[in-house]
Amino acid sequence: MMGAVHGPQGQRHILVADLGFGDAGKGATVDRLCRSGGVAAVVRFNGGAQAAHNVVTPDGRHHTFAQFGSGTLHGVPTHLSRFTAVDPLALAAEADHLRSVGVPDPYALLGVDRDAPLTTPYHAAAGRLRELARGAARHGSCGMGVGETTRYALAHPGDQPTAGDCSARPRLLRRLRLLRDRLTDELGPLGAPPVEACAEAYTAFARAVRLTDGTRLRELATRGGLVFEGAQGVLLDEWHGFHPYTTWSTTTFGNAETLLAEAGAAGEGLRLGVVRTYTTRHGPGPLVTEDPELSAALPEPHNGHGRWQGAFRIGHFDAVAHSYAAEVCGGVDALAVTHLDAPRRCRGLRICRAYGIDGALVERLPAGPPGDLVRQAELTGRLLRAAPALWDTPGRDPRRWSEAIGSLLGAPVLLESSGPARQRVNDLRSMGKSKYLSGKGSALSV
Secondary structure, three states: OEEEEOOOOOOOOEEEOOOOOOOHHHHHHHHHHHOOOOOEEEEEEEOOOOEEEEEEOOOEEEEEEEEOOHHHHHHOOEOOOHHHHHEEEHHHHEEEEEHHOOOOHHHHHHEEEEOOOOHHHHHHHHHHHHHHHHHHHHOOOOOOOOHHHHHHHHHHHOOOOEEEHHHOOHHHHHOOOHHHHHHHHHHOOOOOOOOHHHHHHHHHHEEEOOOOOOOOHHHHOOOOOOEEOOOHHHHHOOOOOOOOOOOOOOOOHHHHHHHHHOOOOOEEEEEEEEOOOEEEEEEOOOOOEEEOOHHOOOOOOOOOOOOEEEEEEEEEEEEHHHHHHHHOOOOOEEEEEOOHHHHHHHHOOEEEEEEEOOOEEEOOOOOOOOOOOHHHHHHHHHHOOOOOEEEEEOOOHHHHHHHHHHHHHHOOOOOOOOEEEEEEOHHHHHOOOOOOOOOOOOOEEO
C-alpha cells in the first residue's frame, strides 16, 4: 500500500528507534520510508559497524546494513554523524556487497562527519579481550570494538582517532600508535595489523568518501526530509538500559534530536518507535517473557548464535519493557509494528501485561534519571527475578495485534509489516490523529 507519512504541522523528518533490545526491523522500516522518494538522506545517529539491519527487496535482493543507511538500495544518501563510530575496514566490505546487489558506487552516496570517532582493529581486539576476561559474567559484546571506541574516547579525550584524521596522515599515525601502545600496555598483545597498514587503508577511505563538517545536515535538511536511523534498541541504552547488559551508546531519540536542532529543525521530527509482535534479544541479560519453544515456531533467517553476542533469544511481546522504553526516550509519536505474520505462524503467541516480582504485581517499570547505573543494576536484578503474571491473547488476526500494541504503548501504528518485503503505511489522518496532519509540502512521501 502506497501512501504518505504525515508528520505534525511543519514536520518533514522521521526519527526511527527500536523500542526493544534491537532486531525489531529498523532496516526494513527505513527502507520502506525511503522507497518512494522525498528523502534527502538517512542519518545514522548512534552505534557503529555492529548494526545489522536486514533489508530484503521485493525482487529478492538482501543486504545487512551496518554503516550505510538502509535507504541505500533506493539511492538515498547516508550521513554518518559525529555520534556514530566509523570503521573504514568494515565499511569497505559492506560497500563491496552493496555493489553485488546493484549499487554501482556506494561511496558516492556516503558523507562522514569529520568528528566521528574511528573504530580500529585495536579497539576490536581490546574489547574482545575484556569480554573474555569476564568469563561467565560476559555482557554480550558484538566483538567489533564499538564500545571500546567510546571507552577509549572517554578515558583519553583529545587522543581518539577520528574520521577527519584519515586525511591528515601524520596526526593519524601518531594517534594510532598511541592507541595501540596504551591498549597493549593495559591488556597485552592485541594481535592486530601494523599501524602503517591501517593508516594506508584509512587514507584510501578519506579519498573515497565525502568528509563533512557541522553544516552538512543543515544543507541536507533544505533539500527534503531526513530519516534518522538508530542502531540497537532503547532497552540497551547506556543510561536507561538494564545495566550491565547494555551498549556504550545513546539508543534513544536524544542524539537525533540534537542533530535535528543543529540543522535548524528543532521539534520537526516524528518519533517512530519500532517493535516486533514478539520480543527478542541477543546474548545475556533480562528477557522476562523468554519462551524456548518459540525458537522452533519462529525461526530467524538472519539472526542466530553469535560468537561474542551469544544466543539469539525469543520471548512473547513484553508490554511492560516496551512501555518503559517508550517512556525513557520521551514518548513516541507513532509506531512501526513488524512481524505481524508471526501470530498466524505461532498459535500460542501472547502479550505480557504485567510481571510478578518478589510476590508483587508489576505493570510499570519506573524510569529514572540518566547516569544512575547503580539504580539500573538494581532494576536488572529485579528483572532477573521476574516472571510473566498477566497475559493478553489477541489471537491470530494481525489487525488485533496492531491495535493491541498501539493501545498498550499509547501511540498510533503508522507502519505495519508482515514480512521482509510486505509492508503497508497507515494514514494517521483516517485514525483521527489530527496532530499528525502536515502542512503543504511537509510530508515525507513513502
